[in-house]
Amino acid sequence: MRKLLLSLLFLVAAGAHAQTDVIDLWPEGVPNVRANPGPERVDGDRISNVSRPTLTVYPAAIDRPARTAVIVCPGGGYEFLSFTREGRQYAQWLSSLGITAFVLKSRLGDYGHPAPLQDVLRAIRTVRAQAAKYGVAPDRIGVMGSSAGGHLAASAATLYDQPAGRTGAQLDAVSARPDFAILMYPVITMDPSAAHMGSRQALLGAHPSAELVRLMSVEKQVTAQTPPTLLMHSQDDGAVPIENSILFFQALTRAHVPAEMYFFERGGHGMGMNPGLGNASNWPKRAEDWLRDRHLIVQ
Numbered sequence: 001m002r003k004l005l006l007s008l009l010f011l012v013a014a015g016a017h018a019q020t021d022v023i024d025l026w027p028e029g030v031p032n033v034r035a036n037p038g039p040e041r042v043d044g045d046r047i048s049n050v051s052r053p054t055l056t057v058y059p060a061a062i063d064r065p066a067r068t069a070v071i072v073c074p075g076g077g078y079e080f081l082s083f084t085r086e087g088r089q090y091a092q093w094l095s096s097l098g099i100t101a102f103v104l105k106s107r108l109g110d111y112g113h114p115a116p117l118q119d120v121l122r123a124i125r126t127v128r129a130q131a132a133k134y135g136v137a138p139d140r141i142g143v144m145g146s147s148a149g150g151h152l153a154a155s156a157a158t159l160y161d162q163p164a165g166r167t168g169a170q171l172d173a174v175s176a177r178p179d180f181a182i183l184m185y186p187v188i189t190m191d192p193s194a195a196h197m198g199s200r201q202a203l204l205g206a207h208p209s210a211e212l213v214r215l216m217s218v219e220k221q222v223t224a225q226t227p228p229t230l231l232m233h234s235q236d237d238g239a240v241p242i243e244n245s246i247l248f249f250q251a252l253t254r255a256h257v258p259a260e261m262y263f264f265e266r267g268g269h270g271m272g273m274n275p276g277l278g279n280a281s282n283w284p285k286r287a288e289d290w291l292r293d294r295h296l297i298v299q
Helices: 002-014 084-096 115-129 148-158 197-204 210-216 243-254 278-293
Strands: 021-024 041-043 046-048 054-058 068-073 099-105 141-146 180-184 229-234 259-264
Touching: 054 084, 054 115, 068 084, 068 115, 068 148, 084 099, 084 141, 099 115, 115 141, 115 148, 141 148, 148 180, 148 197, 180 278, 197 210, 229 243, 229 278, 243 259, 259 278
Parallel strands: 068 099, 068 141, 141 180, 180 229, 229 259
Antiparallel strands: 021 054, 041 046, 054 099
């Protein structure tokens, strides 16, 4: 395992300057933009007060790329984005596998629902519409998210046709359905029995309607059209209960959607690509095997 982690760290370091482009998601104007939002805030790894959503591009870093794309949704409870640990580091790892990665900088709780959903669906539509430009196939576009970013990725996987995710732009005609999903210790349900209440309040407000709670409890939105999904979660996650991943996996199974899940005894919350977490630190190899088995990376 130590050898694997050292190799991953080397690849991350080697890819540190691989990004080549930042895409403005709403060049025609951000929908429902707030008046005088103030500057974006950066505090170490954390980005908040996002009013200009973007995608940062990390091209595939091998000679035989897989023509696969992944849109990465960092976590942060819908209050901030853990842009390095759950964004850039994942993107550089994906790039090392021959996947073109796009790190999403989405709007957060200061906008609330449906702004984050609009941003992630716009990201998928943008990448699909420009697939040839980035050397990817339009039917090989996935999403990956951690914690609240996992909820956003799972929302894309289940609510891709939601009217609230459209803005009336011409790009709405492009499909926003991802072709696969990788969910890392995701927030899934908004039901208080297992919800991460901080994410729920940031996204839905203090007193959401029962209808909105049900809509954004994405385990209730799974259908046979939900894309194949890989789930990772730790038993000792003290922030987002492991029941979130269990609920989603059960819903996928009922809908006959191909799915795998890996549960680890320890790893806590926000394990990212950190070493020293026992078997949980080996999750990139499990994910690589899953991607390879689904022919999403070069054999």
